[in-house]
Amino acid sequence: MPDLPKTQKAAVKVGEGSDSKTEVRDIDVPSPGPGQILVKINYSGLCASDKSLLHDEWAAGGLAMQPQTHGIAGHEGAGIVVAVADDVKDLWKEGDRAGIKWIASVCRKCEFCTNGVDECHCPKQLNSGFSIAGTFQEYALTDGRYATRLPDGVKDEEAGPLMCGGVTAYVACKRSAVRPGQWIVLPGAGGGLGHLAVQYAKAMGMRVIAVDGGEEKEKLCRKLGAEEFIDFTQTKDVVAEVMRITTYGAHGVIVTAATKQGYETAPSMLRPGGTMVCVGLPKDSSVIAGAPPLLMCLKKLNVVGSVVGTLKDVEDCLDFTARGLVHPSLTMGTLEDLDRFCADMNAGKLAGRACLKVAA
Missing domain, CATH: 3.90.180.10 (Medium-chain alcohol dehydrogenases, catalytic domain)
Structure with a gap:
């Protein structure tokens, strides 16, 4: 050398x-x-x-x-x-x-x-x-x-954050099993993972409900394609607001916010048969992902974990940026x-x- x-x-x-x-x-x-x-x-x-x-x-x-x-x-x-x-x-x-x-x-x-x-x-x-x-x-x-x-068409400054943040958000969207035209809720939508999940979900045809706090986060989420934004600092009952928007609850929730409240409320936002995807990793080891058995059984909920992605997943998530659909x-x-x-x-x-x- x-x-x-x-x-x-x-x-x-x-x-x-x-x-x-x-x-x-x-x-x-x-x-x-x-x-x-x-x-x-x-x-x-x-x-x-x-x-x-x-x-x-x-x-x-x-x-x-x-x-x-x-x-x-x-x-x-x-x-x-x-x-x-x-x-x-x-x-x-x-x-x-x-x-x-x-x-x-x-x-x-x-x-x-x-x-x-x-x-x-x-x-x-x-x-x-x-x-x-x-x-x-x-x-x-x-x-x-x-x-x-x-690939060509992806700048280094964009490619770096996609190596983990991008592929993690992309794979979590796939793990949610939400189909085009169905509702997905993204707590922490204005953050590093969340704002990428907004874009991948939008590009995959999902209807995005972004949840975060403050005008700056709302402006970002709406700019990136969120159909609805719920400001948790202004909304007393986020779950009730999700139900008002979706009627029966969302088809999926991706918990990128590594908070106890995020994990506790996510299952209640789901409709029967919905899927909660666990992504954010809280530093509080007492936080548990899941729901009371009564809620899990009566609504037939799915709770899945998601972590980064395969070599092929990374190539696929980069392609979204090469095609101009996702930009950190x-x-x-x-x-x-x-x-x-x-x-x-x-x-x-x-x-x-x-x-x-x-x-x-």
Whole structure:
């Protein structure tokens, strides 16, 4: 790698718990090992999961950043391939555009990898920013056999947030089983995941009821295609309002808001046979997804979980953007803005998705 610098900038986790911060430090630029490519990260999205990992919100449940990350989070990277291991030169060349995802690598041998539909549950998967160093650095390594090739028509700053936020919202819409012309409710619709779910649901023909708080979130949701908006700060009974709009309840609810109230109220918004999709991951481990058995049985409700998506799902979700149907609403910053964006996210002040310009 004669043309590459020896060192790079990276945002590194310092401290523990809610007081954790990130410091931008100089670290070495790594070299690809077998099967790997090195990607110059032009942009990286900031996911709520990054905030949770940086602040140890899931540590009690056994999900804490592992030592081999070297304190570098991030899993929504997009940029240029600058070095390629010999054994994946049939797949990549220098100058190709590549995306790095939450799932950075899978074993390609287990039942989940070989069934053709669900490698997301590979027990040997590696995860960017959790079990390997993530994308909050100028140069990141990833598995050349699982990186995503970025299509023409999708800018790097849009592709980054789609690597997790986009595919998660897209797959959740599919998991809802809501058909064109049917109602879907999106609590947290103005957030990083929610505003993408509004667009995918709209593009898939669903009728969208967005739920969030404040004029800024309402303006964003309506602009992106929400047919109805319920401001939970102004509406005393959100469930009653959903029933007024839909008559019998919504066909689906995607809970992107990681709150106890979001999970408690979602089942009551559904009509008989409706589906609740669990996506947001609360830091409060006492939050339970579901409903009282009486409600579950009498309304024949479905409660399903959803997590990111397969390699093919990522390609499909990128295609929506290439065709001009879905565009992340971005708040732009740099690695130095990481802590401020996390604080804004905690306070519910971050509309859309934060995106960091990483490489100079």
